[in-house]
Amino acid sequence: MDFTRSREANKRLHDLVPGGAHTYAKGEDQYPEGMAPVISHGRGAHVWDVDGNEYLEYGSGLRSVSLGHAHPRVVEAVRAQLSLGSNFVRPSVLEVDAAARFLATVPTAEMVKFAKNGSDVTTAAVRLARAATGRPLVALCGDQPFFSTDDWFVATTGMPAGIPAETTDLTVTFPYGDLAAVSALLAEGQVACLILEAATRTDPPPGYLEGLRELCTRHGVVLVFDEMITGFRWSEAGAQGLYGVTPDLSTFGKALGNGFAVSALAGRRDLMELGGLRDTRERVFLLSTTHGAETHALAAAMAVLDTYVAEGIAARLHALGARLAAGVRAVAADAGVADHVVVRGRDSNLVFGTLDPSGRPSQEYRTLFLRQLITGGVIGPSFVVSSALTDADIDRTVEVVARACAVYREALDADDPTPWMGGRPVKPVFRRFA
Template sequence: MPTEDTQELLLPRSRKANERLHAMIPGGAHTYAKGDDQYPENLAPVISHGRGAHVWDIDGNRYIEYGSGLRSVSLGHAHPRVVEAVRRELDRGSNFVRPSIVEVEAAERFLATVPTAEMVKFAKNGSDATTAAVRLARAATGRPRVALCADHPFFSVDDWFIGTTPMSAGIPAATNELTVAFPYGDLAATEELLTRYPDEIACLILEPATHTEPPPGYLAGLRELADRHGCVLIFDEMITGFRWSEAGAQGLYGVVPDLSTFGKALGNGFAVSALAGRRDLMEQGGLRHSGDRVFLLSTTHGAETHSLAAAMAVQTTYVEEGITARLHALGERLAAGARDAAAGMGVGDHVVVQGRASNLVFATLDENRQPSQLYRTLFLRRLLAGGVLAPSFVVSSALDDADIDRTVDVVAQACAVYRKALDAADPTPWLAGRPVKPVFRRLA
């Protein structure tokens, strides 16, 4: 593991590899949230490989990893059941000129796991699925506007969403004007928005839950508002799918959306996503109707056989091994330990662990208890020094009690330094470089 002293955590090979990445790949990564600007300066490890809950960088350091694959690897890296399912398909071909029988089996398996949906179509990434849901809602209602939840950080790389962020360069203003926003948990504000744009809003799209649980009656209230105002209710279950329950948040809370999108945990790192929902809506993207055709999803690699096999193995594993319950138990142990460690070092009001146990994040607050990128940088540096790679505290089921205990020890060490910085009212001496940066910002 890396040494306890951050100053001695040297990553010469990773630094050179990051330079090579930036020379050829805009941003130095294929996902902005994986960029080296999200990590302390010169402490962005480049990964060699992973197994279970651990990853190794190309400098030879091993880390306990959280938030694996941006929450997609919930069973741990190279999970045996998933790898074996993929391996069985590799010698059978991966893509054909007609649908494979695997597509039938994968659809049947998904709809059995998510019984609130009546049809499903697979794709490779979440953005394609959410954008297809929006397009379908517009086609079904004949309305132009999209209403998204302003409190949720990401829905799609496509214009209808990215135009609402600080990184809106290249997106026409006319496109941005068609997206409006509503606050999470506030039914009155949402109804006011629907009333302000009568017969114009095609859909309400939101994550049904994130770091906060939905207020009592909130999701059911949204369901009633959507029905009354004639718009489509879309649940983005990219994160909540499987981590909340095998059937997603809709299965846990008992509120059925018109359309929903799944991804991330569905493939345990393999590229697969899904758009699911009501038959009468989904069929508008099919062949068995007499209306205008909707170009719903048509992706060359959407039905890649080994990815669909991975998805089926993931669903089987979740159900047979009680993975959702394990994620919650691990998360509860981690949250309790980290909170106790922070409190013990006198920073319990500054290092704040929050969220559902299976989807924990942490906030780093300054001496005025305001979110701080400077203090986040300090905290991340100390975690890395202790061998913990954790942009969040999102657990995988591959973690064990020893991993959690080790993480809590490292959090305690980080919080001891955090306390020193708070006492000095200046974390700068502990940063050793520029602070980490938010993903969504106007200037590089």
């Protein structure tokens, strides 16, 4: 495959954009050396790079494009709204329609406010919880990878430079699945909110979410579910709709706009009204964004919600993922690498692990595996499906994975993946030094 134009574009990107991308997870360092395609366009589950190479894409837009690129219903809704104007000095009637549509789809919430990014709304949830409780600490699940680009979270990552210690000390962590640890943490009486993804790779332990709900209620702590990934992938009503546990606040984004920038903070009316105009108490600066309710983004969100409900998209994502997971596991077993190429996660949100001969996660073997996928015309940091994939696309992906597994077996037998890496290994997203 020829990557000449992509390499040139990557160099230009690094000259103009710190890191060469606007999201660290899309960085050139996440791909094998010299094989970081710069995308020209996409349609459905397929994308093309500037060199003309075509790929089946997984994890599209960091899980945001769940219906596939340029989905007709979404594009039509956005195009129609653009001709009517996108931002006014007063709210558009579309804000009423979009809020009603969202709350009908996520009936566990009573009010909603829209913004652009996931970080906007998770930080707003934290601020609201602190204002409502008068407490300083944020407790987040330390076993989960990402909540915000704001200081309260980034302080806990491997890239905390620039964040004062006073801010760092206001965030504490808890392990997923351990109710006793949360109980001890909340008993100190300083925690304003508990924030976590309701589930990641597996379903919650029996009674865990119910236990969190009871503990937060008992201690007056605001329970926040981050539904950026689980929202619309676990069910049309998110993880809270699937598991039947209602948080005080929840945050949505990613799949909500199918690639258009829109996020949502939703939750209990009494909490949300603290950021409104109808309450006589001291007001809370909740969210006040110039572009948070751009009409074309809200039109996209409504088209997405309509499509999910009308076409049963969450069920389709699970069915496609199940087919893919079964196929990958079968070819990995056939190649003798089932203990090293490992598919994990909910069927609608699959990731893969690449393990060395000792069974430890390996960036070197990940590099080898990604290189073989890209060479076969499959790109993605995960196996997260979009509903635009067909059964034939899944079958083709499995064929490419089978060839990659054969190479993986060779590298394991040689006890050295270096000859198949093509250069430096891919790197973790969060790291202190380059």
